[in-house]
Amino acid sequence: MEPDGVAPVWGEYVHHEHLSRKNLLNSGLCLFALVPSYVAVGLIYSRCHVAEGAESYGTASDAICSGSLQYPLALSNALFFLNVTLGFWLIGLAQRSFWLIDPYWTILPPLLAHLYQLHPRADYNVARSVVSLVLIWAWAVRLTHSYFRREDWKFGEREDWRYTKMAKENPRCWPILSFFAVGLAQQPMLIGITLPAYSIHFSTKPFDAIDALATAACIAGLCIAFVADNQLRRFMLTNEQLVAEGQPKVSLLETGLWRYSRHPNYFGEQLWWWSYALYAVNLGEWYMLAGTVFNSIILATVTVMTEARMLKGWTHERAEEYRRYQRVVSPCIPFFRLEWRAERAAPKGGVAAPFVANSCSA
Numbered sequence: 001m002e003p004d005g006v007a008p009v010w011g012e013y014v015h016h017e018h019l020s021r022k023n024l025l026n027s028g029l030c031l032f033a034l035v036p037s038y039v040a041v042g043l044i045y046s047r048c049h050v051a052e053g054a055e056s057y058g059t060a061s062d063a064i065c066s067g068s069l070q071y072p073l074a075l076s077n078a079l080f081f082l083n084v085t086l087g088f089w090l091i092g093l094a095q096r097s098f099w100l101i102d103p104y105w106t107i108l109p110p111l112l113a114h115l116y117q118l119h120p121r122a123d124y125n126v127a128r129s130v131v132s133l134v135l136i137w138a139w140a141v142r143l144t145h146s147y148f149r150r151e152d153w154k155f156g157e158r159e160d161w162r163y164t165k166m167a168k169e170n171p172r173c174w175p176i177l178s179f180f181a182v183g184l185a186q187q188p189m190l191i192g193i194t195l196p197a198y199s200i201h202f203s204t205k206p207f208d209a210i211d212a213l214a215t216a217a218c219i220a221g222l223c224i225a226f227v228a229d230n231q232l233r234r235f236m237l238t239n240e241q242l243v244a245e246g247q248p249k250v251s252l253l254e255t256g257l258w259r260y261s262r263h264p265n266y267f268g269e270q271l272w273w274w275s276y277a278l279y280a281v282n283l284g285e286w287y288m289l290a291g292t293v294f295n296s297i298i299l300a301t302v303t304v305m306t307e308a309r310m311l312k313g314w315t316h317e318r319a320e321e322y323r324r325y326q327r328v329v330s331p332c333i334p335f336f337r338l339e340w341r342a343e344r345a346a347p348k349g350g351v352a353a354p355f356v357a358n359s360c361s362a
Contacts, residue, residue, distance in 0.1 A: 010167035011159035026155035089183035192291020199280035217275030225268025
C-alpha cells in the first residue's frame with residue numbers, strides 16, 4: 001500500500017530494498033523462470049532419436065520428438081508460448097506487475113541462439129557459429145548491465161511505463177488484455193529478431209567476406225549503443241549531483257553522440273540487429289529479415305510515443321527546448337545538425353513542427 005492508503009495500479013512503481021523479501025523473491029523468479037524450458041529441451045535433445053525421414057506422430061511422445069527434431073522453429077515457438085507468453089503472464093497476474101519480461105528481453109536472444117546451435121540436427125560452419133554466439137552474448141551482457149544499472153540493481157520495482165499506462169486506461173479488462181499486449185506481443189518480436197540464429201546453425205556455407213562485414217557492423221552497433229548509454233548515464237548522474245547541490249539541472253543532453261542523434265542508443269541497437277540479420281541474408285534466407293523489420297517498426301513507434309510522453313510531462317520551457325532540439329537533430333541515424341532550422345519561424349500556432357531527417361525504422 002502507498003502512504004496515503006491507496007493501492008497502486010498494475011505495475012506502478014513501488015520502492016523496495018535490495019534485501020527485502022520482495023526483491024529476493026523476484027531475483028529467484030528471474031533466476032528460475034526458464035527452468036521448465038531447460039528441462040524440456042534437455043529431455044528432448046537427449047532422448048529423442050528419430051532418423052530423418054522416419055518421423056512418426058502416432059503418440060503424443062512420438063509427436064513431440066518428431067516435431068521438435070523436424071521443425072526447430074516450431075519447438076522454439078512452443079517453448080516460448082508455454083514458458084514465457086503464458087508463464088510470465090500468469091506470474092504477472094499474481095504479482096500485479098509484468099516486470100519479468102524486461103530483464104528477459106536481454107537474455108532470451110542468446111538462449112534461443114543456443115537452442116538452434118545445440119539442436120540434434122544442426123549442421124553449421126563453426127567459425128560463423130562461434131562469432132555470432134560471442135556477438136549475441138556481448139549484446140546481452142551489455143544490455144543486461146544497462147538494464148540493472150538503471151534499476152539500481154533491483155528486481156521488479158517497476159514495469160515498462162507503457163504497460164502501466166494501458167493498465168490505467170483499461171482497468172477492468174487489463175487482466176485479459178495484458179495477455180495479448182504484454183504476453184503474446186513479445187513472441188513475434190523475440191523469436192523474430194533471433195531468426196538469423198536459425199539460419200546460421202542450419203547452413204554449412206563457408207565464412208566469407210559478407211560474414212566479416214556483418215561481424216564488423218555488429219561490433220560497431222554494440223560500441224555505439226554502449227557509448228550512447230554511458231553518455232546518457234553520466235548526464236543523469238550529473239543532474240542528480242546538481243540537484244543535491246541545489247543547482248538547476250541541465251535541460252537536455254546535446255553532447256557526444258547525442259549532439260547528432262536524439263536516440264543514438266536506438267541507432268546502435270538497430271545497426272546491431274540489421275547487421276546480425278545480414279548473416280541470414282548471406283546464407284540465402286533473406287526472409288529471416290521479417291523479425292528485424294517488425295522490431296524496427298515497433299521501435300520507431302515506441303520512439304514517437306516516448307518523445308510525446310516527455311513533451312507532455314515536462315515544463316513548458318523544457319518542452320519548447322526539446323522541440324528546438326527535434327528541429328535540428330536527427331531522430332535516429334547520426335547526422336549533421338541543421339542549426340538553421342532552429343531559426344525557422346514557428347507556424348501560426350506558435351510551435352514549430354519537429355524536423356524528421358530519418359527514422360529508426362529505416
